[in-house]
Amino acid sequence: MSHVPLGSIFGGGAGNSLLTFLQHQDFLEIDLILPLFIGHVLKWPEIIVQARNQKPSSVRKIFFLPLPFDLCFEGAPSSYRAINAYFVNKLIAYIFLPVMKKLLQNKNYRFVYLNSLVLHDLIRSSEKKCVLHIREVVDYKYARYPKVIKNLEQAAGLIFIDYRTYKAYDKDSAKAPLPCHRIINNPFDMHLARKWHKEKRKIIAELNLTPVSEKIFVYIGNIHPIKGVDFIIKAFVYAAPPNSKLIIVGTGNNQYLEFCSSLSKKENVIFMGMLKFANMQKIYAMADYVLRGDPDFRIGRTTFEALYAGGSVIIPGCEEDLKNEPDLLPFRSRIFFYNPQDIDSLSKVINEASLLDINIKSQEMPSGNIDKHCEEMKNFIQTCLLIKTP
Incomplete structure (x- = not known):
């Protein structure tokens, strides 16, 4: 197994996808880095509590650190309170960035997996090979969008959840070829x-x-x-x-x-x-x-x-x-x-x-795609580890 830290905004669809993956994959040993929201400005989602209390067998340790997440996607929170909380936590995250770097340097990690586009700033900060999962569509009106592209260019690999998120990647703004990438659907178990x-x-x-x-x-x-x-x-x-x-x-x-x-x-x-x-x-x-x-x-x-x-x-x-x-x-x-x-x-x-009178709950269709997802993730990560990065 490879040792890998996972940085995650552990809530909503991204958190559900990550937890589902962790519960079923068997090819990685993982240290999980979860977001610590200073002062509980934002409440921990239920899924974080679930990760702490029912830790998947592949997870060795769980660390809590302020993460420098970047609200660069369409539909980002826009209320005054949410924006204030965002900037306060982002400032504190950058203060704690040396702690993050030291953690990554002291561990024998083969790569860093980032669970969401909002963590793109960690690609440059980690000094490790990074694989980033793009589950969001970037807001093209976002003032710092060129920086997002610049960070993504330095990744060892990019995973897009569907064709739309892949198509939205602004190749015209990129000054380097698109890194190793693949479209891999989210994991589902229903x-x-x-x-x-x-x-x-x-x-x-x-x-x-x-x-x-x-x-x-x-x-x-x-x-x-x-x-x-x-x-x-x-x-x-x-x-x-x-x-x-x-x-x-x-x-x-x-x-x-x-x-x-x-x-x-x-x-x-x-x-x-x-x-x-x-x-x-x-x-x-x-x-x-x-x-x-x-x-x-x-x-x-x-x-x-x-x-x-x-x-x-x-x-x-x-x-x-x-x-x-x-x-x-x-x-x-x-x-x-x-x-x-x-x-x-x-x-x-x-x-x-x-x-319509149709058999809505047909038992003929699959109830998930876990095996396929884990196999695709394994193959892609192994490919990324063989590629030299900037």
């Missing part, structure tokens, strides 16, 4: 959702939902304008049958959250806040359709989680978008497209989906 689908009525009762005679639609993610949550609610309220439900799972800016809540006073739109991992699997188990309201074709974890759970998705885009996403093709019959930002188009799809 067998619990498959198992719990048989207890759908019980789950509905546990979550204090009234009985549902029609379909259950779900949105999962940040409550943020770029995610189009208000757009989804408007379309659902207009088109869905009275006995169907739209469940909104996630948190976000209070002002935008209140705006979204005001769009429907009906009982069939339910805001559930942030749920624990086990309850998230239950949400997928009872969901007939998971919706996304992005401004254009985007996949994200929720799309694959819904599909591997045996459900269907309603997403912006068209058939043409699937040609560069081979991992979606086996689920083609469960993907329903609408024209991006077109409320009439989404309303029509919601209405038609409400009337």
Whole structure:
């Protein structure tokens, strides 16, 4: 096994992906570096607690250090409080940077794996070979974007989660060829959702939902304008049958959250806040359709989680978008497209989906891609270790 430290912003989709990988991979011995948010300005997500209390067997030690994360992606937190917390923690992270460097120098690590684009500053600071996982789309209006590209050019390898994140890499701004890179989908394991689908009525009762005679639609993610949550609610309220439900799972800016809540006073739109991992699997188990309201074709974890759970998705885009996403093709019959930002188009799809009588929870489809993901990660990392870096 190789010894490797992993730097991680251990929350949200990136944290879920990393923890799933750690629980199943067997070719690396790992020291995990988790973010220490000074003064608890930002609360540790549940997934950090899970990593501490149920440490995967491949993890030798867990260190907590302030990490210099950089909010350089589309949809980054924009509230005054979030920005202040971000700058305070970033300043403290740079103060602690010598501690990070000493830790990396004193250990016999073969390389450093960075779990998110926001950790790009550590590529230059680590003085080790770095493999960085790009799960986000860079904000092209971001003032320090050229620095992001400069740091990425020095990586031993870049992993893109899908074709869109790869395509967004601004090759025209780069002054060097794209480093060794590969598109590798996130890891997914939705067998619990498959198992719990048989207890759908019980789950509905546990979550204090009234009985549902029609379909259950779900949105999962940040409550943020770029995610189009208000757009989804408007379309659902207009088109869905009275006995169907739209469940909104996630948190976000209070002002935008209140705006979204005001769009429907009906009982069939339910805001559930942030749920624990086990309850998230239950949400997928009872969901007939998971919706996304992005401004254009985007996949994200929720799309694959819904599909591997045996459900269907309603997403912006068209058939043409699937040609560069081979991992979606086996689920083609469960993907329903609408024209991006077109409320009439989404309303029509919601209405038609409400009337469909299809076997949503087919047991024929796989419930995850763990083995494939771990094998692809292993092969790519071994390739990166053979390459000379700047």
